[in-house]
Amino acid sequence: MEDFKVIGKSVVRLDALEKVTGKARYSADFRVEGMLHASVLRSPHASARILGIDTSKAERLPGVRAVLTPDDVPPVSISPHLGDQYILCLDNFVRCVGDPVAAVAADTVEIAEDAVKLIKVEYEELPAVFDGEEAFAKDQPVVVHPDLPSYKVLTGMPIRLDPERANVCQTYKVRSGDVERGFKEADLVVENKYTTVRMQHCQLEPHVVVAWFEPDGNLTVMSSNQMVYDLKSVLSKVLKLSPSRVRVLSSYIGGGYGGKGGVRAEPIAALLARKAGKPVSLIFTREEMFVFGGHRVPYSIDIKDGVKKDGTLTAREMRVILAIGLYSEKGVLIARRAAAGAVGTYRVPNFKLDSYSVYTNLPMTGALRGFGCPEIQWPIEQQMDIIAEKLGMDPLELRIKNILNEGEKDASGMVTRSIGVRECLDKVSSWIGWGEKPVRPVGPWKTGKGIAIGNKSVIAGSTTVVIVKVWPDGVIELRYSAVELGQGIKTTLAQITAEQFGIPVEQVRMVSGDTDICPFDFGTVASRSLVHYGNAIVIACDDAKQQLYKMAAPKLGAWDLDTREGRIFVKEAPEKSLKITELFTPMGVPLEGGEVLGKGAFTGSSAREDPETGQSERSVFSYSHIANAVEVGVNTETGEIKLLRSGIACDVGKAINPLIVEGQIEGGDSMGVGSALYEEIVFNSSGGVVNSKFTDYRIPMATDMPLISNSKTIIVEVAEPEGPFGAKGVGELSLVSTAPAIANAVYNAVGIRVKDLPITKEKVLTAMRKSGKV
Amino acid sequence: MRLPKFDYLAPKEVEEAGDLLSRFGEKAMVVAGGTDLIVRLRQRVVTPRYVVSLGFLSNLDYIKPSPGGGVSIGALTRVHSLERAESLGSGLDVISLAAGKLASPQIRNAATVGGNLCLDTRCWFYNKSHYWRQSRPPCFKAHGDVCHVVKGGDRCYSLFTADLVPPLIALDASVKIRTPKGERTMNLQELYSGKGERPVNLSPGEIITEVDVPPAGPGKGTVYLKLSFRQAVDFPVVGVAASVSGKAATGICENIGIVIGAVSSGPVRASGAEAVIKGKKLTPELVEMAADAAVKDVGVIVPIGTTVEYKRKMVKYFVSQAINEAWKAVAVS
Numbered sequence A: 001m002e003d004f005k006v007i008g009k010s011v012v013r014l015d016a017l018e019k020v021t022g023k024a025r026y027s028a029d030f031r032v033e034g035m036l037h038a039s040v041l042r043s044p045h046a047s048a049r050i051l052g053i054d055t056s057k058a059e060r061l062p063g064v065r066a067v068l069t070p071d072d073v074p075p076v077s078i079s080p081h082l083g084d085q086y087i088l089c090l091d092n093f094v095r096c097v098g099d100p101v102a103a104v105a106a107d108t109v110e111i112a113e114d115a116v117k118l119i120k121v122e123y124e125e126l127p128a129v130f131d132g133e134e135a136f137a138k139d140q141p142v143v144v145h146p147d148l149p150s151y152k153v154l155t156g157m158p159i160r161l162d163p164e165r166a167n168v169c170q171t172y173k174v175r176s177g178d179v180e181r182g183f184k185e186a187d188l189v190v191e192n193k194y195t196t197v198r199m200q201h202c203q204l205e206p207h208v209v210v211a212w213f214e215p216d217g218n219l220t221v222m223s224s225n226q227m228v229y230d231l232k233s234v235l236s237k238v239l240k241l242s243p244s245r246v247r248v249l250s251s252y253i254g255g256g257y258g259g260k261g262g263v264r265a266e267p268i269a270a271l272l273a274r275k276a277g278k279p280v281s282l283i284f285t286r287e288e289m290f291v292f293g294g295h296r297v298p299y300s301i302d303i304k305d306g307v308k309k310d311g312t313l314t315a316r317e318m319r320v321i322l323a324i325g326l327y328s329e330k331g332v333l334i335a336r337r338a339a340a341g342a343v344g345t346y347r348v349p350n351f352k353l354d355s356y357s358v359y360t361n362l363p364m365t366g367a368l369r370g371f372g373c374p375e376i377q378w379p380i381e382q383q384m385d386i387i388a389e390k391l392g393m394d395p396l397e398l399r400i401k402n403i404l405n406e407g408e409k410d411a412s413g414m415v416t417r418s419i420g421v422r423e424c425l426d427k428v429s430s431w432i433g434w435g436e437k438p439v440r441p442v443g444p445w446k447t448g449k450g451i452a453i454g455n456k457s458v459i460a461g462s463t464t465v466v467i468v469k470v471w472p473d474g475v476i477e478l479r480y481s482a483v484e485l486g487q488g489i490k491t492t493l494a495q496i497t498a499e500q501f502g503i504p505v506e507q508v509r510m511v512s513g514d515t516d517i518c519p520f521d522f523g524t525v526a527s528r529s530l531v532h533y534g535n536a537i538v539i540a541c542d543d544a545k546q547q548l549y550k551m552a553a554p555k556l557g558a559w560d561l562d563t564r565e566g567r568i569f570v571k572e573a574p575e576k577s578l579k580i581t582e583l584f585t586p587m588g589v590p591l592e593g594g595e596v597l598g599k600g601a602f603t604g605s606s607a608r609e610d611p612e613t614g615q616s617e618r619s620v621f622s623y624s625h626i627a628n629a630v631e632v633g634v635n636t637e638t639g640e641i642k643l644l645r646s647g648i649a650c651d652v653g654k655a656i657n658p659l660i661v662e663g664q665i666e667g668g669d670s671m672g673v674g675s676a677l678y679e680e681i682v683f684n685s686s687g688g689v690v691n692s693k694f695t696d697y698r699i700p701m702a703t704d705m706p707l708i709s710n711s712k713t714i715i716v717e718v719a720e721p722e723g724p725f726g727a728k729g730v731g732e733l734s735l736v737s738t739a740p741a742i743a744n745a746v747y748n749a750v751g752i753r754v755k756d757l758p759i760t761k762e763k764v765l766t767a768m769r770k771s772g773k774v
Numbered sequence B: 001m002r003l004p005k006f007d008y009l010a011p012k013e014v015e016e017a018g019d020l021l022s023r024f025g026e027k028a029m030v031v032a033g034g035t036d037l038i039v040r041l042r043q044r045v046v047t048p049r050y051v052v053s054l055g056f057l058s059n060l061d062y063i064k065p066s067p068g069g070g071v072s073i074g075a076l077t078r079v080h081s082l083e084r085a086e087s088l089g090s091g092l093d094v095i096s097l098a099a100g101k102l103a104s105p106q107i108r109n110a111a112t113v114g115g116n117l118c119l120d121t122r123c124w125f126y127n128k129s130h131y132w133r134q135s136r137p138p139c140f141k142a143h144g145d146v147c148h149v150v151k152g153g154d155r156c157y158s159l160f161t162a163d164l165v166p167p168l169i170a171l172d173a174s175v176k177i178r179t180p181k182g183e184r185t186m187n188l189q190e191l192y193s194g195k196g197e198r199p200v201n202l203s204p205g206e207i208i209t210e211v212d213v214p215p216a217g218p219g220k221g222t223v224y225l226k227l228s229f230r231q232a233v234d235f236p237v238v239g240v241a242a243s244v245s246g247k248a249a250t251g252i253c254e255n256i257g258i259v260i261g262a263v264s265s266g267p268v269r270a271s272g273a274e275a276v277i278k279g280k281k282l283t284p285e286l287v288e289m290a291a292d293a294a295v296k297d298v299g300v301i302v303p304i305g306t307t308v309e310y311k312r313k314m315v316k317y318f319v320s321q322a323i324n325e326a327w328k329a330v331a332v333s
């Protein structure tokens, strides 16, 4: 065990003081001289052709500075993978309630909102399709994008359509072994259907952007985006500006959860700024967030499992339909990533998965903490319990029996390594007292326990670059482009940097939030920041250190040097040392090279994937693992569910800052509770979001979580060989298996199984009445 | 969503408030804690020219014991103060308990008793932004002629969800109303029209100044049970108050009041259920019959937030629970 100075310590977050004192600045605190305010007109119809737009009244309203209509919008897609989305509705068709149709920039938000109401749009209403399975059918009632076959494919990611299904914009396959044989070998086959629903991220801060053109014609954008370089590239494409002329700024972000990983508000603000010749700010309203801020993709999953009497899984077959809504955005990628969740935990010798991204006339979906993985564990982890019961086995034992071993190939062809799920499972099950009776039920309440496990991977093949600068006083500056959205990345990266130079965190200066000075990063998404930044920082620090050592070596008369606490010393003879300051002139210029700048770039390894079988030696960069054990009370008269005790263990490889990791775990777990019990975007019969506010869309409150004394957060550290200090991602991991654990506990308490999220009181009560069990 | 434009007036005396309100009539609305009105203003559900704040009328913020063990509560008393009140009087603590079930501590700090009594009815097709509502024709509550909840319905079915009202009615509370001509008092039950379009029987210019709760008297037990979807910050799915008096020794229920909230456009007095029980010895069978009668008393249930079947089951269950628990309180008193 290496002896670290700051790594593995819960140092106080660098942003703590400014946040608790209310001084931290967010994008909406940002003001630019002459700034206008924008508001967006959105479609009231789920499917319609725009026959005409009359903006004359809006333009005449005093204070209005620019009105944007589809005619002003370049025919360039802002969707990352497939050319199906323009800044304002595509080709004069609206495809969901909420599709942006026009926008106004005015002196005040009030004027902009009033002006939007004055825009007259004439629509010809068209039929729409809302249900994913209906849209998926070969005789689908409506084709959402009739021109789909001619849409451009924009990235290296393969897009495979289905010639027989006109609404399918992505298909993805995994094949390993022979499932038919596997089912033949099985003593028991269990087949079920499960569904998940749309959720909203509910970040405290909505989408915020301020865009303006500099006197030289360059564009600057201040945005709450999680993927600053992606945004830069989209803006440069749609505005036909060299990427060198687009600058993206960012400050603290009030929560992202994947929802801010796409472009929503930015291009609208930029085009309005160009048209008005003034800076434009656009802040989504809460209602806009609920309607067009992105939703978790609703899944409908058919799953069939084959298992031997002794509990050995022989085969698993899954068909997953992702009803992604009107634009492909990340929906085509989630169809692929969901597969990783399905193969990363269990040994399944014969495996088959088909997933389909399907268009519907509902709003956009996209990344929401977990990127398809919680949705995939929802069926799998309930299946495991169903199988265990049918075989008369302990669900814990069944899981342990089928967990992948170190060194084994998983169903996608990747060799398993650093799999800590067994340890997680052991720890939570012993904490909850697995096998012992649950707390004594009172009155109409029945109690039960449940477990579930899962995984979340870090994306393969993405790149992060950092620059490290050494200041004459020994302060080390890190220039990076990850955004701080509450997850603590700023502090964690400062710790890694500090460790490299053997200095306290206070001696590190963190510079971020400006693409003019901070280098490329794929994005603060996919639980990838720590592993990619950690590796890049180590490389950059080594580079900077070599430059220092080159200057120090002649003075110290030795080449084998190291650094600590602002001094450089000879490894063999530490008493021979000098201060870093001594390598600079009194003016602060290094003795050689003008500046000490270290560069570090890291690209996570990846390997080609076979398109027919999904087989790849490296389909993901790394896997983190989780286990949940919960105890619930279920009210047999009302269907209410109370979470009485909750234990959660996460294998994160290495906790660089344990308190931050615990924060990520507990925050994610409560989000998982929301997904399990309450959260669902409800639509009316014409495709409008009914519960577009917090009184109607319920997220969990402190009162919905068990008392602190009845909760346990456990960090497990099984090192990832290619992760910095063994670390793997944690951000999305923590809610992957909360919902199935609760579902399993409900079953344990009252003998009913809810297969469709969320597990509402009504569903529980109805199922109990039907089953006649209580 | 921003607030629409209006003139904000902040009178210091009740008289002045009354004058302003009579002068501006329909064009003015009063705001107390604002926890309900501000939301409706932002959504442009209401668009008054004038908003008259009662927040500076400090002499309406009080909890005073009244002779005989009752209590008088000023309309501007914060819900939080009610929750924290040492004792409101023998048998009246249910009011504090009900107050503690409303929304969240933050909201209770701002919310007033008067505002709760005058809480408008709610419906998830109506309590929505302007943008959302404009995509459909205006409904009855918005002076139109359709209902989006009950297709083919001929009136508004929005729900009355104020948590303090069922227990206060069960305790026979009355309200003092300041009118342009003077003052009048009415039974709290009479304050409610039962009509979703206009649920509170107040004319423009009238404000509530006080709630009076008579002494509970010995041998009376009152409870308020609330089911909501989430354990905090949530309106009731159903709220049932039951006030039972009787003698533990005989087991006979001499008097009973059952009031149900969140099932209709006004608080529902379950008189059918009361009749089943009044003057009889309480048995599980009788309670069950009363609960069935309560479901009949409620009548039409509409699918706002829940299915009709679920709500019906919950009415039945919570009425029987409330009667039982209220009786338990009688038994220990």
Ligand SMILES: Cc1cc2nc3c(=O)[nH]c(=O)nc-3n(C[C@H](O)[C@H](O)[C@H](O)COP(=O)(O)OP(=O)(O)OC[C@H]3O[C@@H](n4cnc5c(N)ncnc54)[C@H](O)[C@@H]3O)c2cc1C
Binding pocket: A695, B029, B030, B031, B032, B033, B034, B035, B036, B037, B038, B039, B054, B075, B076, B079, B101, B102, B103, B104, B107, B110, B111, B112, B113, B114, B115, B116, B117, B118, B119, B120, B161, B162, B163, B164, B202, B206, B207, B208, B209, B233, B234, B235, B236
């Ligand atoms: C998130 C959230 C959750 C909530 N949860 C609950 C809940 O669980 N239970 C519940 O009952 N309520 C709930 N409410 C509604 C509201 O907070 C309470 O009903 C509160 O008591 C209203 O009081 P107020 O003083 O804030 O009313 P205001 O908003 O000031 O006024 C409400 C209405 O009453 C009128 N009014 C106010 N005072 C008087 C008076 N003295 N005379 C005549 N008219 C008057 C106003 O004109 C207005 O129409 C919730 C609100 C929110 C925002």
Ligand code: SF4
Binding pocket: B122, B123, B124, B125, B126, B139, B140, B141, B142, B146, B147, B148, B149, B150, B155, B156, B157, B158, B196
């Ligand atoms: S119940 Fe009332 S508010 Fe709701 S849609 Fe019908 S008329 Fe409108």
